[in-house]
Amino acid sequence: MIDANILIIDDDDDILLSAKLFLKQHVKQVITCKSPKEINVLLSKNDIDLVLLDMNYQKGTSDGREGLYWLEHILSIDKDHVVVMMTAFGNVELAVQAIKKGATDFILKPWENEKLFATLSAASKLRQSTKKVKKLEKIHVSMQKDLARQFDHLIGNSEPIKKLQHILVKVAPTDANVLILGENGTGKQVFAYELHKQSLRRNNAFMHVDLGSLHENLFESELFGYAKGAFTDAKEDKPGRFELAEGGTIFLDEIGNLSLPLQAKLLSVIQNRTVNRLGESKERKINVRLITATNMPLNDMVTQGTFRQDLLFRINTVEMVLPPLHQRGEDIMLLAAHFLQSFSNKYHKRIQQFEPKAVNLMLHYRWPGNVRELQHVIERAVIMSEGILITPEDLQLSPQKFGMGTQPPTEMALEDMEKMMVQKAIEKHKGNISRASAELGLTRAALYRRIDKFNL
Known part of the structure; x- marks a missing residue:
């Protein structure tokens, strides 16, 4: 049994009938037509695996030019179409010409059923192999794009x-x-x-x-x-x-x-x-x-x-x-902001910033799982958050994994750390409020309030 849909194109009704009667026992589907002018419609409406194409359509012609023309037409639609040519004239040069133009094989009429079956079976395997390669190529391209995005x-x-x-x-x-x-x-x-x-x-x-x-x-x-x-x-x-x-x-x-x-x-x-x-x-x-x-x-x-x-x-x-992440503390909020934007887009949330206390908690946390842990924490926080800011509660950080002692920093420690962060960001960006606020995950107005609050 050949797992394929076959399109047979020939102007002889007897050829079409005999081919269909034999092949329908051995293939998934057989579609026949008398005129190659129907090719476009048939290929667009059906998932064709093999095309069995006659080489001559006008009475008295035997040069195969029509068949070669329609072969080129089919391959112009999809270069991976598998086409087997057939003719009643045993012209070796014509067969070679058809193969050079992209035909998969060539069969003479009248054919032996065993020969026809063997030819189409081999052509079907080629088609399946081509489809498999194409699928793998698409998967590869998709994987590379995913990697590039990630x-x-x-x-x-x-x-x-x-x-x-x-x-x-x-x-x-x-x-x-x-x-x-x-x-x-x-x-x-x-x-x-x-x-x-x-x-x-x-x-x-x-x-x-x-x-x-x-x-x-x-x-x-x-x-x-x-x-x-x-x-x-x-x-x-x-x-x-x-x-x-x-x-x-x-x-x-x-x-x-x-x-x-x-x-x-x-x-x-x-x-x-x-x-x-x-x-x-x-x-x-x-x-x-x-x-x-x-x-x-x-x-x-x-x-x-x-x-x-x-x-x-x-x-x-x-x-x-x-x-490890705890040795590159300056990068924690840059990474957090990147993950926040990425997961907000992924989960269709409108979260753009962290609450200052959440920022302080992340800077104080040891991050034993490093960047991967930070990524997972932000993803979970985005999923669980019900507001437009990520709160300390959204982060769900373990109290046992903070750098100072076994508990999260106190309110006083948080204030000291916040002041230090604001001061460091302003110094780093030489007073550029826009850049400093972006690094801290704050609006310009929010940063000005903290500057005033801490007398900076």
């Missing part, structure tokens, strides 16, 4: 972030292997994507692989691919992540989780720049930029014998260490 740009004005941005600008245009270190939630994937976005490979794939969630038994098949028959469920050839990232960047997250045997296999691929699919002896060359990341102490692991030193040398041509 990691719009690196947010931060703190010294640690400025230093990292300086390194990033130098390293991104090269093909140097980069190792990104940092606690969970510090933004390692953000930096990896930024490296890709500013590289010469930016128009190709950015392939993220979470090694921490990848089962050891699936490591080779996922990263290197497999050949048909390599194992029980291997029903077709499948490229691995390295091949899919060809010309682009592969980001191996949580590389510290790899066992020593898997580290050896990865090292071989990095050194030789080739992969071997499971069940296949053929070496396939790869051209990818490698970025890795982990929250684990790899140097200590080398000393303990749990991470290969030669692999560490290979992956950390350049090393970037991301600071």
Whole structure:
């Protein structure tokens, strides 16, 4: 059975009838028409997988020019249409010409039913393969757009972030292997994507692989691919992540989780720049930029014998260490404001600012989960908020996770911190009230009231 909708175009009623009687037993749907002038309407109204197209329509003609014209017309509508030509004249040159112009195959009339079925079955498989590739391309494009939106740009004005941005600008245009270190939630994937976005490979794939969630038994098949028959469920050839990232960047997250045997296999691929699919002896060359990341102490692991030193040398041509959020306090409100705008748009809320007390709470909080925790807190606050400002109650921050003692700051501490924040923002922006108020998440009028309140 061929899972396809077939359109047959021929001016001979007997041909149409015999083809339909035979094929309707073997395909999902058969549509017939006598005139190729109906092609536009039929293709627009039906999801056609295959077109079986006659080459001659006027009596006495055998040069196939009409068929070639309509072949080109069909492919101009969609270059991925699968068209099989048919003619009663065994002209080899005509067959070659049709194939050169984009026909998938060629069949002579009168045909043998087995030959017709085999030809259409092969053409159907080609169509399904093309559709699958197109779908994967759309998914890839969508993923890249989502990544670009999610990691719009690196947010931060703190010294640690400025230093990292300086390194990033130098390293991104090269093909140097980069190792990104940092606690969970510090933004390692953000930096990896930024490296890709500013590289010469930016128009190709950015392939993220979470090694921490990848089962050891699936490591080779996922990263290197497999050949048909390599194992029980291997029903077709499948490229691995390295091949899919060809010309682009592969980001191996949580590389510290790899066992020593898997580290050896990865090292071989990095050194030789080739992969071997499971069940296949053929070496396939790869051209990818490698970025890795982990929250684990790899140097200590080398000393303990749990991470290969030669692999560490290979992956950390350049090393970037991301600071925890509490070490980049100046960036907390910049990040919070970014997330607030993003989630307000996502959930169709009209929240634009934080209450001053909410600002103070966020600046005083330890953020053990780093930027990821801040992002989740803001998202939850936007969802739960019933007003136009985010309140301390909306944030739901744990009292045990504040930097000073085990309780949130007192009213007096909050006032002192608010004064310090306002003063620091004004000094930073050299008295520019618009910029200072924007950084603090306040209106200009609200900032003027605080200036007056604190005698600044």
